[in-house]
Amino acid sequence: MKIQSKSVEIGGKKLTLEIGRFAEQATSAVVASYGETMVLATVVSSKPREDLDYFPLQVEYVERLYAGGRIKGSRWVKREGRPTDEATLTARLIDRSIRPLFPEGYKNEIQVIITVLSVDAENDADIPAICAVSAALSLSDIPWEGPVGAVRVGLVPKNGEGVFIVNPSYQDLAYSQLDLVMASTPKAVIMLEGGAKEVPEEKILSALEFGQKEAQKIISLIEDLTKKFGQKKQKVENKDIDANLVKKIEKEWFSKLEELVEMMAQKEEAGGLLEEIHEALGEKYPEEKKETLVKVVEKLLKKTLRQKILDKQKRPDGRVADQIRPLEVEVGLLPRTHGSAMFRRGSTQALTVTTLGSPSLEQLIENMEGEESKRYIHHYYMPPFSLGEAGRVGSPSRREIGHGALAERALEPVIPSEEKFPYTIRVVSEIMSSNGSTSMASVCGSTLSLMDAGVPIKAPVSGIAMGMVSDGQKQVILSDIIGLEDFNGDMDFKVAGTKEGLTAIQMDVKRTDLELKTIKQILSQAKVGRLFILEKMLSVLPESRAQVSKFAPKIEVVKVPVEKIGEIIGPGGKIIRKIITETGAAVDVEDDGSVNISSPDQEVVNKAVEWVKSLIREVKAGEIFEGTVKRIQPFGAFVEVLPGKEGLVHVSRMSTEFVSDPTDVVQVGQKVKVKVTEIDDQGRINLSMNLDGERKRPSDFPRQGFDRRPHRPRQRPSRFPRR
Numbered sequence: 193m194k195i196q197s198k199s200v201e202i203g204g205k206k207l208t209l210e211i212g213r214f215a216e217q218a219t220s221a222v223v224a225s226y227g228e229t230m231v232l233a234t235v236v237s238s239k240p241r242e243d244l245d246y247f248p249l250q251v252e253y254v255e256r257l258y259a260g261g262r263i264k265g266s267r268w269v270k271r272e273g274r275p276t277d278e279a280t281l282t283a284r285l286i287d288r289s290i291r292p293l294f295p296e297g298y299k300n301e302i303q304v305i306i307t308v309l310s311v312d313a314e315n316d317a318d319i320p321a322i323c324a325v326s327a328a329l330s331l332s333d334i335p336w337e338g339p340v341g342a343v344r345v346g347l348v349p350k351n352g353e354g355v356f357i358v359n360p361s362y363q364d365l366a367y368s369q370l371d372l373v374m375a376s377t378p379k380a381v382i383m384l385e386g387g388a389k390e391v392p393e394e395k396i397l398s399a400l401e402f403g404q405k406e407a408q409k410i411i412s413l414i415e416d417l418t419k420k421f422g423q424k425k426q427k428v429e430n431k432d433i434d435a436n437l438v439k440k441i442e443k444e445w446f447s448k449l450e451e452l453v454e455m456m457a458q459k460e461e462a463g464g465l466l467e468e469i470h471e472a473l474g475e476k477y478p479e480e481k482k483e484t485l486v487k488v489v490e491k492l493l494k495k496t497l498r499q500k501i502l503d504k505q506k507r508p509d510g511r512v513a514d515q516i517r518p519l520e521v522e523v524g525l526l527p528r529t530h531g532s533a534m535f536r537r538g539s540t541q542a543l544t545v546t547t548l549g550s551p552s553l554e555q556l557i558e559n560m561e562g563e564e565s566k567r568y569i570h571h572y573y574m575p576p577f578s579l580g581e582a583g584r585v586g587s588p589s590r591r592e593i594g595h596g597a598l599a600e601r602a603l604e605p606v607i608p609s610e611e612k613f614p615y616t617i618r619v620v621s622e623i624m625s626s627n628g629s630t631s632m633a634s635v636c637g638s639t640l641s642l643m644d645a646g647v648p649i650k651a652p653v654s655g656i657a658m659g660m661v662s663d664g665q666k667q668v669i670l671s672d673i674i675g676l677e678d679f680n681g682d683m684d685f686k687v688a689g690t691k692e693g694l695t696a697i698q699m700d701v702k703r704t705d706l707e708l709k710t711i712k713q714i715l716s717q718a719k720v721g722r723l724f725i726l727e728k729m730l731s732v733l734p735e736s737r738a739q740v741s742k743f744a745p746k747i748e749v750v751k752v753p754v755e756k757i758g759e760i761i762g763p764g765g766k767i768i769r770k771i772i773t774e775t776g777a778a779v780d781v782e783d784d785g786s787v788n789i790s791s792p793d794q795e796v797v798n799k800a801v802e803w804v805k806s807l808i809r810e811v812k813a814g815e816i817f818e819g820t821v822k823r824i825q826p827f828g829a830f831v832e833v834l835p836g837k838e839g840l841v842h843v844s845r846m847s848t849e850f851v852s853d854p855t856d857v858v859q860v861g862q863k864v865k866v867k868v869t870e871i872d873d874q875g876r877i878n879l880s881m882n883l884d885g886e887r888k889r890p891s892d893f894p895r896q897g898f899d900r901r902p903h904r905p906r907q908r909p910s911r912f913p914r915r
């Protein structure tokens with residue numbers, strides 16, 4: 193096939209989609225370029241897998257260091273390793289943008305691989321990646337109800353107001369109040385993922401409207417490409433279950449199905465009743481396969497749940513649509529941790545723990561663009577026991593990485609600056625019990641845990657998961673959804689924020705007709721729920737504790753001129769090692785002149801701080817110090833007036849009387865009062881032991897327990913050159 197391409201201008205830059213250059217044996221392959229960022233998206237479809245009860249879609253996002261002209265920093269391993277967290281999050285972003293548009297019952301295994309070929313310093317590869325995958329699926333023979341267009345929306349200050357921009361650069365995002373990624377069809381929003389700096393709901397809706405118009409340009413581009421080069425789509429053979437069988441079972445078992453839904457909603461042991469239903473159906477309909485009967489029960493359970501919500505406005509656990517489950521909050525549970533909190537919402541329970549560390553413990557991340565660091569880190573763990581199951585334990589799953597990133601994003605805007613709070617902060621969410629909305633429980637628990645640790649967050653954050661059930665005519669918006677409503681409903685919309693505005697949103701849908709007016713209703717109902725939850729949280733801990741835990745390190749940062757860094761470190765690290773050894777504090781010097789000093793003991797920190805400050809202090813003529821004699825030479829004594837700073841008391845300045853031997857007056861280690869007489873043109877400090885208005889004789893200086901050495905007559909020495 194000849195190389196073909198089409199382009200459109202988005203945000204002042206050209207987005208180009210190209211086919212025919214790479215991967216000719218794939219079902220479909222598209223290269224997307226935006227600026228100098230380039231990605232290759234390939235799609236491959238296999239034969240149907242009828243044995244599966246789920247749609248086997250696999251999305252892999254592959255980062256290559258060569259894309260940014262980099263070689264792995266390890267001296268022993270140069271090949272890229274397992275996917276980074278960022279790669280995992282981008283793969284999830286793409287998956288969520290395309291999954292709702294595959295037809296129900298389609299069981300062909302689909303593998304989507306996105307390889308990043310080139311990255312510039314301006315444009316993230318995630319938006320071109322979604323667009324490339326959308327184009328590849330549209331051009332292929334795979335049945336898919338796309339295309340989708342994806343854009344990133346920013347909100348940057350201009351002329352005193354916020355202005356929306358499409359696909360902001362990395363530089364723009366540094367000033368943006370909003371970082372919102374959205375995927376949209378011509379009629380509906382399919383996926384949302386974003387972080388914000390307390391942006392009101394009204395602004396978010398305006399951003400969605402703005403983004404949807406820009407996404408339409410990309411959709412039109414893909415449609416034009418598909419009309420010319422697209423393949424004929426496969427026919428989907430959806431093997432429907434016998435409708436008469438479904439009706440019979442529904443009529444016979446309706447009351448039991450309602451009971452089963454209620455039990456499952458309350459996380460009660462429903463396995464016995466479910467097994468009873470399966471056995472009874474197997475005996476009554478022996479001609480039907482067991483798998484068929486299981487599917488019928490699943491279908492009827494979903495129908496029963498949805499009808500109850502739509503027709504009776506009653507949810508499986510008995511709540512009304514906007515009702516929040518019972519809340520329980522506790523702080524300071526773990527005695528030796530720096531901060532801890534337990535947040536429970538119904539059967540969902542999260543234990544969240546905060547640990548504080550020195551700035552040197554920041555996480556360093558190596559990626560295609562270079563290296564970066566993180567001082568606020570959130571890790572999320574959901575062990576099998578939280579679901580009442582025995583299962584895999586090991587490296588974090590994609591879901592755990594995604595939920596941790598969402599909770600991290602929700603709190604990031606309220607984390608104090610490093611200048612105000614010079615700590616590395618790690619928050620860990622341990623999900624103790626799961627029945628829906630665990631990521632938002634992590635957000636609420638994180639707020640309380642940080643406050644318990646004494647982190648002066650700018651504002652407390654709460655979160656809620658919203659859902660929806662719709663049949664196209666009627667719809668019910670649900671607040672604080674449980675797992676059963678998430679699985680059988682049409683949406684999972686997570687919303688987190690402060691009283692002032694939103695800090696994070698994430699939306700996944702199963703329907704393809706979600707309009708902006710519905711999103712407006714959801715955000716409005718979510719705000720009521722968020723503020724209700726926040727009020728409960730603050731009733732337990734109204735504000736951050738005034739002090740960090742006694743078990744947390746105490747940290748001070750001393751700013752020194754860059755040209756003075758050498759004086760702190762010393763030759764071969766001699767000075768800094770001495771500070772660490774003698775004080776017991778941890779001392780780290782940054783390239784910008786920040787000296788980070790930490791220790792669990794505040795007195796140790798204070799001692800090290802004074803030492804560092806004394807090293808950069810300028811000694812001035814006329815100052816008086818109580819110094820320590822460090823060395824004695826025939827021509828005088830060297831006295832340390834500040835740590836690391838010595839001056840010379842010439843023998844002629846030791847007394848108003850003649851001194852033939854400095855050891856007649858002082859000994860090494862002796863404390864003496866000295867006055868700075870001058871700083872010479874070479875920066876050397878000259879001292880005198882004859883203070884203003886005082887007349888000193890050798891006998892006036894206490895010997896401090898040193899034995900007097902025998903006097904050896906010698907000529908009065910002249911001042912020798914300084915060694």
